Amino acid sequence: MPTSQPVLDALYHYPVKSMAGLRLDKAVLSQQGLPFDRCWMVADARGRFVTGREYPELVLVGASPAADGVTLSAAGRQALFVPNTAFDKPIDATVWGDAFQAWEGAREADAWISGFIGAPLKLLWTGARTARRVRTESQVPLSFADGFPLLLIGQASLDDLCARIGRPLAMTRFRPNLVVSGAPPYAEDSWKRIRIGDAVLRIVKPCERCVFTTVDPDTGTRGLDQEPLRTLAGYRRTPAGVIFGQNVVADSEAEIIPGMPVEVLECVSQGPAA
Numbered sequence: 001m002p003t004s005q006p007v008l009d010a011l012y013h014y015p016v017k018s019m020a021g022l023r024l025d026k027a028v029l030s031q032q033g034l035p036f037d038r039c040w041m042v043a044d045a046r047g048r049f050v051t052g053r054e055y056p057e058l059v060l061v062g063a064s065p066a067a068d069g070v071t072l073s074a075a076g077r078q079a080l081f082v083p084n085t086a087f088d089k090p091i092d093a094t095v096w097g098d099a100f101q102a103w104e105g106a107r108e109a110d111a112w113i114s115g116f117i118g119a120p121l122k123l124l125w126t127g128a129r130t131a132r133r134v135r136t137e138s139q140v141p142l143s144f145a146d147g148f149p150l151l152l153i154g155q156a157s158l159d160d161l162c163a164r165i166g167r168p169l170a171m172t173r174f175r176p177n178l179v180v181s182g183a184p185p186y187a188e189d190s191w192k193r194i195r196i197g198d199a200v201l202r203i204v205k206p207c208e209r210c211v212f213t214t215v216d217p218d219t220g221t222r223g224l225d226q227e228p229l230r231t232l233a234g235y236r237r238t239p240a241g242v243i244f245g246q247n248v249v250a251d252s253e254a255e256i257i258p259g260m261p262v263e264v265l266e267c268v269s270q271g272p273a274a
Contacts, residue, residue: 010179043104043122055119
C-alpha cells in the first residue's frame with residue numbers, strides 16, 4: 001500500500017538510445033539529466049534517429065558507458081569497445097524534428113550494429129558537450145533523449161496499469177530515469193516541483209507513449225495484443241496523446257540515491273484523470 005512519504009525507488013540510464021538500460025546505485029543529477037544518458041544513438045545514413053520503434057531488437061544490445069567511450073554487447077556476439085575518439089566527423093543529426101550537430105565515424109561500431117540488426121545503420125555520439133537544447137527551454141542541454149532530460153514514473157501507476165491488463169510488466173519497458181514509490185497511482189500527474197536530496201526538479205509535461213511500449217525488453221519483440229498501449233488508450237488518452245509518466249527537468253545539480261525521500265514542493269491545480 002502507498003505510504004505517506006514518497007521515496008526514490010530506482011534510477012536508470014540508457015547510454016545508447018533504445019538499447020538496454022542500466023540500473024544505478026547512485027548518480028549525480030544535472031540539468032542534462034543522469035550521466036551518460038542517451039549520449040550515443042543509432043541513426044540512418046542521413047543522421048536521422050533510429051529506435052526500437054523501427055528495430056525492436058535494439059533493446060537486446062547492452063551498452064556500458066565510460067568517460068572515454070561505450071562498450072556494446074549482445075548474445076552470440078563479441079563485445080566491442082567504441083572509443084569516443086572514433087567519432088571524428090560532424091554530422092547533422094535529427095531527433096523528432098530537432099536538427100543539431102553530432103558526431104559520426106565509428107566505422108567498426110557501425111558495422112557491428114548493422115550486422116546485428118540486419119540494416120545499414122551507424123552509431124552517433126553527442127560529443128563531449130551536446131549541441132542540442134530542449135525546444136521550450138533553450139538553456140537546458142539535451143542529449144539524444146526524445147524531448148526532455150528525465151522521465152519519472154510512479155511504481156503505483158505501473159501497478160495499477162498491470163492490474164488492468166491482468167499481468168505484470170517490467171518498469172524498464174517504459175524506460176524511466178526516476179521511479180518513485182510510496183505515492184498513489186498517477187500522483188505524479190499533479191506534481192509541479194519536487195525535491196530529492198538537494199536536487200530540485202520540475203515536472204514539465206506528461207509523456208506521450210507510442211508503440212515502443214509494446215516491445216518486451218527481454219525478448220526484443222512486439223506484443224501481438226498491443227499491450228500496454230491498448231489499455232492505456234482506454235483511460236489515459238488526452239488531446240496530446242496517450243500519456244504515462246512525466247517529463248522532468250532538474251534545476252540544481254546534486255547526488256541522488258534510491259531510498260531518498262521525495263518531497264512534493266508544489267502541485268498543479270488539477271492533473272490528468274486516472
